[in-house]
Amino acid sequence: MPPRAVVPPELIGRLRAAGCVFAEDEAKLLLEAADTPADLERLLAMRISGLPLEQVLGWAEFCGLRIVVRPGVFVPRRRTRLLVQEAARVAHPNSLVLDVCCGSGAVGTALLAAEPSLRLFAIDIDPAATACARLNVSPRGGEVLTGDLFDPLPAELRGQVDLVVANAPYVPTEAIERMPPEARLHEARVALDGGTDGLKVQSRIAAAAPEWLAPGGRLIVETSAAQSPHTAELFTRHGLRPRIRRSAALDATVVIGTAPA
Template sequence: MSVPTFHPSHSAVTSRLRSAGCVFAEDEAQLLIAAAHAPEELDRMVDQRVSGLPLEHLLGWAEFCGRHLAVEPGVFVPRRRTEYLVQEAARIARPDAVVVDLCCGSGAVGTAVAAAVGGVELHAADVDPAAVRCAARNVGPEGGEVHEGDLYSALPVSLRGRVDVLVANAPYVPTDAIGMMPPEARLHEPLVALDGGPDGLDVQRRIAGEAPLWLAPGGHLLIETSVRQAPSTAALFELAGLSAEVVHSDEFDATVVLGKLQQSHRK
């Protein structure tokens, strides 16, 4: 008995996606066709993509730092620009370092740093239960642990004063600017992963302020931010007693503030 062969039209799917405003319609069409097992499933996936559902939520994974990382519906999708945060953290971290990924979302940053460096003690934390479940799928294979809770309150007390590299892609979109974000982010990603408060710095402010309690002597804090907000983010670092250096990548169109704890500034 022969099994019917599924031969979808790449051009038809591409056309639908392009009409909906998908910039990379041809690439997305190929990915959706490869993921679908039947015409009905493909139609459903294309309909959802056209309605604005992130491609990564449909596929169940996002490509980040050359890896396919699990991403579930309702979880923040890691952006390519955040690969620069990973690059800078991996440059600093050493094997056996204690690495913490705060506001971890899918755990993409911590997972990528651990994979790049090797041998680190990895911890990731997020306040969103859906993100924590998703992060466990990515962090676990790297030997890491995921914790649920609000910033540092999620972490084991045993990490105080031991963290060598603390990375955070914390929400930094000002509340009033949320409405101007693309619908696929604004409507399908958790608000807690986007909204940084009135000036976009509320979460960064809390992270920087408590960082000296958790960093080891000479430990580093790295936070992704925007070009416009970078001076303010750097000022938060300095207020907490950390050095502050703003670094930028034209390749990734990304900005990171990098701080270091000096022994004399331990709280």
């Protein structure tokens, strides 16, 4: 349909009735994405059913990029821009970077967009996520691997990695039922569930990362403000010097751990 078509009030009304807070903005995006009135009706029905807008459109805006998103795959959040910003500060040309628990590969893709010379591996345990990540990461020269954390990496990378970034699941198990249905019902549980205290996967990453990091290498993990002191303790326990960084504008928190030089 024409990109600048007038948005019908009835379309906005149907989205608003379905509980879409930004109904007018969503209506414009759906209208632009549809090729025909029948296609618009199909997209609208998907959105009204509760499917995240990004999965309906097939993409999410992240760090100024359009990231391909497929059904069931974790949708990149705005707050994860802080993870990218902090990683970009320390990623130098030709750095070896790991994007662990990569989901759609949004973080790795954004880092490659900022510095194309990076040697980047994106890893996730969910084959649906890595299939999606290949659509984003591979065209920019990164490599995508399927497996549990560091397991699928070539052994010769041990002690060579300059930077590990991880937006690992950190929602406590009992809190998942209180998440918005868009996430709770339409994103893979493995991408959300951080165990009893939300620190289960972070703990495993903090324990394993030092083996892969080069001297002075860094591990940067997204977490919540409440969890960040505990994440920092995990880093210290495994020999990393932690620093907590918070952005009020993004409502985001990361913990940065530096390996001994």
